[in-house]
Amino acid sequence: MNDLTSTWSGYVQEVERLLAQTLPAEETYPQVLHEAMRYSTLGGGKRLRALLVMGACAAVGGDVQKTGGLAAAVEMIHAYSLIHDDLPCMDDDDFRRGKPSNHVVYGEAMAVLAGDALLTEAFAELARMPEKYGVSPEVTVRIVGELALGAGSQGMVGGQAVDILSAEHTPDEETLRYIHSRKTGALFKAALRGGALLGGASEEELSAITRYGEWFGLAFQITDDILDEVGDAEQLGKPTGRDQDLGKLTYPRLYGLERSRQMAAECVQLCLQALNGFSERAWLLRELAAFILQRSH
Amino acid sequence: MNDLTSTWSGYVQEVERLLAQTLPAEETYPQVLHEAMRYSTLGGGKRLRALLVMGACAAVGGDVQKTGGLAAAVEMIHAYSLIHDDLPCMDDDDFRRGKPSNHVVYGEAMAVLAGDALLTEAFAELARMPEKYGVSPEVTVRIVGELALGAGSQGMVGGQAVDILSAEHTPDEETLRYIHSRKTGALFKAALRGGALLGGASEEELSAITRYGEWFGLAFQITDDILDEVGDAEQLGKPTGRDQDLGKLTYPRLYGLERSRQMAAECVQLCLQALNGFSERAWLLRELAAFILQRSH
Numbered sequence: 001m002n003d004l005t006s007t008w009s010g011y012v013q014e015v016e017r018l019l020a021q022t023l024p025a026e027e028t029y030p031q032v033l034h035e036a037m038r039y040s041t042l043g044g045g046k047r048l049r050a051l052l053v054m055g056a057c058a059a060v061g062g063d064v065q066k067t068g069g070l071a072a073a074v075e076m077i078h079a080y081s082l083i084h085d086d087l088p089c090m091d092d093d094d095f096r097r098g099k100p101s102n103h104v105v106y107g108e109a110m111a112v113l114a115g116d117a118l119l120t121e122a123f124a125e126l127a128r129m130p131e132k133y134g135v136s137p138e139v140t141v142r143i144v145g146e147l148a149l150g151a152g153s154q155g156m157v158g159g160q161a162v163d164i165l166s167a168e169h170t171p172d173e174e175t176l177r178y179i180h181s182r183k184t185g186a187l188f189k190a191a192l193r194g195g196a197l198l199g200g201a202s203e204e205e206l207s208a209i210t211r212y213g214e215w216f217g218l219a220f221q222i223t224d225d226i227l228d229e230v231g232d233a234e235q236l237g238k239p240t241g242r243d244q245d246l247g248k249l250t251y252p253r254l255y256g257l258e259r260s261r262q263m264a265a266e267c268v269q270l271c272l273q274a275l276n277g278f279s280e281r282a283w284l285l286r287e288l289a290a291f292i293l294q295r296s297h
Numbered sequence: 298m299n300d301l302t303s304t305w306s307g308y309v310q311e312v313e314r315l316l317a318q319t320l321p322a323e324e325t326y327p328q329v330l331h332e333a334m335r336y337s338t339l340g341g342g343k344r345l346r347a348l349l350v351m352g353a354c355a356a357v358g359g360d361v362q363k364t365g366g367l368a369a370a371v372e373m374i375h376a377y378s379l380i381h382d383d384l385p386c387m388d389d390d391d392f393r394r395g396k397p398s399n400h401v402v403y404g405e406a407m408a409v410l411a412g413d414a415l416l417t418e419a420f421a422e423l424a425r426m427p428e429k430y431g432v433s434p435e436v437t438v439r440i441v442g443e444l445a446l447g448a449g450s451q452g453m454v455g456g457q458a459v460d461i462l463s464a465e466h467t468p469d470e471e472t473l474r475y476i477h478s479r480k481t482g483a484l485f486k487a488a489l490r491g492g493a494l495l496g497g498a499s500e501e502e503l504s505a506i507t508r509y510g511e512w513f514g515l516a517f518q519i520t521d522d523i524l525d526e527v528g529d530a531e532q533l534g535k536p537t538g539r540d541q542d543l544g545k546l547t548y549p550r551l552y553g554l555e556r557s558r559q560m561a562a563e564c565v566q567l568c569l570q571a572l573n574g575f576s577e578r579a580w581l582l583r584e585l586a587a588f589i590l591q592r593s594h
Contacts, residue, residue: 024450029475033450033458084413089405108386109461112409116381117450117458119413123420124449127442137434144441145424152421153321153330153414161330161414164406178326 002280004287008051015050016042018072022125036106036114037121041079044097048288049074052188052216053195055284056209059275062199069129070143070198073122074191077151080118081187083111085160122147135198143194150190159183167248176249184224185217192216192285204277209285211274216289219267223295225250226260268293299577301584305348312347313339315369319422333403333411334418338376341394345585346371349485349513350492352581353506356572359496366426367440367495370419371488374448377415378484380408382457419444432495440491447487456480464545473546481521482514489513501574506582508571513586516564520592522547523557565590 019041024034050071057067086093086101087108094104103111126144129135135143149155159182166175192213196206229252251260271289275282316338321331347368354364383390383398384405391401400408423441426432432440446452456479463472489510493503526549548557568586572579 028451030450030455030458030462032462033455037450080413084409087406087409089409109384110458112381112384112386113454113458113461115413116377116416117454119416120445120449120454123441124445127438127445130438137438141424141427141434141437141441144420144438148417148421148424152417153327153334154325157410157414157417158327158330161327161407161410164410165327165329 002283002287004284004291007284008047011051011054012047014068015047015071015075018068019075022072023076023121032106032110033113033117036102036110037118039105040083040096040102040114041076041118044099045075045078047071047075049078049187049191051284051288052191052213053198055282055288056192056195056201057199059209059278059282059285060196060199060201060205061281062195062201066129066133066135066198067195069125069133069135070191070194073125073147074187074194076118076122076125077147077156078187080115080122081151081156081160083115083118087111090160090164119151139197142197146190146193146197150186150193155182155186155190156184159186170249173249173254176254180221181214181217184221185214188217188220189213208274208277212271212285212289215267215270215274216292219264219271219289219292222251222260222264222267223292225252226257226264227295229253229257265293299580299584301581301588304581305344308348308351309344311365312344312368312372315365316372319369320373320418329403329407330410330414333399333407334415336402337380337393337399337411338373338415341396342372342375344368344372346375346484346488348581348585349488349510350495352579352585353489353492353498354496356506356575356579356582357493357496357498357502358578359492359498363426363430363432363495364492366422366430366432367488367491370422370444371484371491373415373419373422374444374453375484377412377419378448378453378457380412380415384408387457387461416448436494439494443487443490443494447483447490452479452483452487453481456483467546470546470551473551477518478511478514481518482511485514485517486510505571505574509568509582509586512564512567512571513589516561516568516586516589519548519557519561519564520589522549523554523561524592526550526554562590 023038023041026035026038028034053067053071053074054064057064082096083102085091086096087103094101102114106114123144126140126147129140130137151157159179162175163179163183171179189210192209193206196209201209229250251263255263268289272286275285320335320338323332323335325331350364350368350371351361354361379393380399382388383393384400391398399411403411420441423437423444426437427434448454456476459472460476460480468476486507489506490503493506498506526547548560552560565586569583572582
């Protein structure tokens with residue numbers, strides 16, 4: 001019964017329900033702000049980060065019923081980062097997940113504020129974990145720290161900052177690695193570590209999950225780059241690869257397509273290796289790692 | 298020895314030292330981001346919110362040595378809000394505390410990110426309270442919740458959102474009250490409640506401190522409006538009152554200068570009344586309330 005597709009789609013619905021309940025209703029004053037927050041958080045997204053929370057909690061034998069608050073918080077942080085990344089002063093993207101970006105619909109000021117409020121609400125939801133999900137205050141505090149670290153100036157925001165700063169001149173490989181490991185990898189890792197902590201992971205399990213997260217993040221980014229390149233080369237008529245347009249350094253540009261595919265496969269192998277000591281309960285994390293590779297084809 | 302001026306100036310130095318230590322160093326990669334974060338947080342500001350934390354903790358007989366983390370976090374949240382408020386898409390202010398705004402120095406993208414990172418770092422610092430300041434995890438979680446509520450979509454960010462939304466048409470009195478109570482009042486209240494919780498406040502003490510905070514916020518805002526108006530009327534040659542320029546509704550415009558001054562004095566009386574049940578240990582909160590009134594002259 002350990003089927004990735006059905007587990008995933010079931011969990012997407014569950015996360016959607018949780019987010020819809022947790023976020024202030026659209027009727028709650030100030031309505032436009034809450035509408036903007038919900039617009040960019042609900043009704044879209046793979047909920048990959050929420051799934052990593054659940055997968056890590058399950059992998060260490062924890063109770064996945066306790067993961068709802070953290071899963072919602074992680075998705076809110078992800079949604080906030082997309083809103084701010086899309087701003088005209090940042091990546092200036094008018095579309096996201098097939099619909100107009102937040103600032104296109106609500107204006108720049110409201111988009112900045114909706115992002116700010118989502119980030120803040122994420123921590124509010126973490127603080128509710130003891131009450132709503134029976135998580136101990138000790139674990140709650142540790143998870144607040146993990147998420148703040150993953151999302152902060154030496155995590156996700158740091159990655160976006162370096163990405164912006166290096167847009168003027170093509171970054172070297174080390175910088176590329178930094179951007180990737182922080183911009184997407186840091187929140188993956190925080191989601192995984194948070195889920196493992198919720199599940200009562202030992203320090204040994206936690207460090208294995210952390211290694212998994214590092215390889216997972218890299219594999220994800222390489223396949224992301226490949227998809228951008230392949231979409232470009234094979235599907236003429238579609239808009240040209242955005243990364244290339246922006247002069248961004250990508251794995252295919254650095255290593256070529258074939259070597260990039262190999263590298264992604266190697267990363268996934270290292271993900272699986274990191275889980276060697278884990279039982280069948282780590283099936284979801286194993287499936288998710290394998291799934292990343294399928295993305296590149 | 299309970300002297301407001303010397304306590305205040307000593308505490309300003311202490312908070313400055315804490316913030317300088319807590320914020321990532323300018324040499325820490327990515328340097329520009331950390332420079333931007335430090336630029337808007339250090340070397341300026343009255344540290345009023347930090348002082349409210351300390352005052353509330355002292356008022357309920359708590360150990361003020363434990364307040365450092367919360368004081369730093371509150372000041373980081375305040376600094377982030379100023380950076381985002383000053384953005385061109387928001388209030389479009391090029392100067393702050395007598396120096397160029399964050400976005401003028403570092404560009405809009407970095408200013409958005411510096412604000413995001415400061416908000417995130419505030420929660421990271423709260424999560425360190427058990428380790429650094431011996432605060433219990435239970436109290437830490439509660440304080441995370443208080444700050445997230447005060448800073449979030451129905452607190453500070455909500456106030457800014459309504460302020461932005463009502464810029465097009467002069468708001469009615471109810472809206473004005475909402476903006477004020479949220480935009481500045483909510484963080485005051487969170488700082489006070491957080492400080493009281495740190496000090497081990499009873500529920501009764503907590504609700505008295507909350508009432509104090511509500512009147513304090515209103516008094517502060519009224520005097521702020523008065524200062525804007527008075528600076529305009531009495532100091533010709535200086536730039537015209539900014540609030541009036543923006544067509545913002547203010548207390549003097551609504552009630553006249555004299556009645557506004559009366560109202561501020563009444564609010565301060567209600568602040569002091571809220572502290573009736575407190576001993577001499579509430580001296581700092583009493584002095585701070587009285588200080589607000591002096592501002593208006």
